[in-house]
Amino acid sequence: MGKLLQCDGAPVLDPFPKQCHSSGMDPWRDHVCIPSSASSAATSAALLPAPPPTASSPSPAGASLQLSISEGSPITSLFSDPYPTASWDAVPGLESQQIQALLKLSAKGVFWKHPCKATSCVFTLHHGGDVEADGNCLFSAAQKAMCLRDECPQAVRKRTVQRFLRDYENGVMQKVATDQAIKHLYSPDLNSGWGVHVVQEVKLLAKKVDREAMDTAIEELMHCSMSRENAAEMVYKERCVSIVNGEAWAKYMSIAGDASDEHDIITLLYAQEGLISVEENREGRAAAFGDDIAIESLASEYQREIFVVQAHGVDAMVDEEHCVFFLSHRPRGEVLHQPVFLFMKGTGWCGSGADHYEPLIAQPAPSLMQEKVALVL
Structure with missing residues (x-):
């Protein structure tokens, strides 16, 4: 702590x-x-x-x-x-x-x-x-x-993401360490961490233009006697963007929960025993928490x-x-x-x-x- x-x-x-x-x-x-x-110019910096x-x-x-x-x-x-x-x-x-x-x-x-x-x-x-x-x-x-x-607030969010990308791409931040931190936050290893967390979340990014095709794929799996949640988990894991690096984080943190967003946030919730539920965010209103x-x-x-x-x-x-x-x-x-x-x-x-x-x-x-x-x- x-x-x-x-x-x-x-x-x-x-x-x-x-x-x-x-x-x-x-x-x-x-x-x-x-x-x-x-220098005096630096020690007395009028903004x-x-x-x-x-x-x-x-x-x-x-x-x-x-x-x-x-x-x-x-x-x-x-x-x-x-x-x-x-x-x-x-x-x-x-x-x-x-x-x-x-x-x-x-x-x-x-x-x-x-x-x-x-x-x-x-x-x-x-x-x-x-x-x-x-x-x-x-x-x-x-x-x-x-x-x-x-x-x-949306402009503040946009400037924040743009600043992150500049620093990430220009070497101000260590990419490897930053990517590891992002992966730990949004795509955690589900084989560990249960001594601290009862429920762990995996965040995915679904392109809005691909949602209809994803729904069709989920329905096809359900016709094969697969449950809705398991079918959704399989399709989203296969077709969505995993938040495991700075580029994906920038796409995620840009999401404000409005119609202008390119992606929707999908959340998979797990207990140690396995999948609990899938938050599909079908109306696209979920925003990325800071x-x-x-x-x-x-x-x-x-x-x-x-x-x-x-x-x-x-x-x-x-x-x-x-x-x-x-x-x-x-x-x-x-x-x-x-x-x-x-x-x-x-x-x-x-x-x-x-x-x-x-x-x-x-x-x-x-x-x-x-x-x-x-x-x-």
Whole structure:
């Protein structure tokens, strides 16, 4: 699980060893944190309007968010028109322990230090409201957390996938390690892993234009006395795209669950004894849920560190004081903007909100002292 860092009664879960943070490495691939230059131009980088969307830096939609990150000086700027926030007491599905811990984050704030430069800031964290639980929640929550009013969640998803492909194809990411991680996530070895998972999923991509032919093949197998589920499993495994590498992952993560998608998501569910069921997604409404690879690519595209704030219930917390965890995702490259915070809530480690993200609005609070913050990141 990683190590637990504590400040003022609230922990932060650090999933990687210290040496990984210092060098910018992730467990499944090399990752270089680009240090700032010694030149005055680099140490006082005023953030300029973004280039066209094909470039790797944020679009003009994020211009109001752009902060001047200068060596040794705190971040005091704030986007001019943030989304409205909600009181933690009004957020549904939270237990009293969770509410108390989250109220500390909005009152005392968290202390963030730039990973490569001598600049820091205290941010108070506020709930930015819920987003639709339609599979696009990572990108919907990120869009609200970054106040990208001129970009829809689908555009954020598209930019995230495009950034992944650029880094994957240009050697910024280690292809072999990345492919292994993707295969483990979406096409797991069904001969192992049962000590951790009761049910395992295999994701496949079916071209929309091929669905009719696949249905015909399934019907033919059923006429041979094969069950619908076994016939569907056989046809989909034979004719669909398996998500086992970066190219397939990009096709999968591009799926937003609308008519413009090229592929439909097929899910095969297995227990140790064998196939349980087949989710055929016949209406094509299933969207690809964001994973850690997507979050890192999102962070890289918008050049911001992303923290996933998890609030767990009594059956998952270390104790009542320690029910909030921060999981950090650093970009592949320089951090040029203030961090982004996304929220998850739940009552247990399994299904503890991992399928749903909500936005947090981070407000710089230069008047708050580091020594009195709720948490040091």
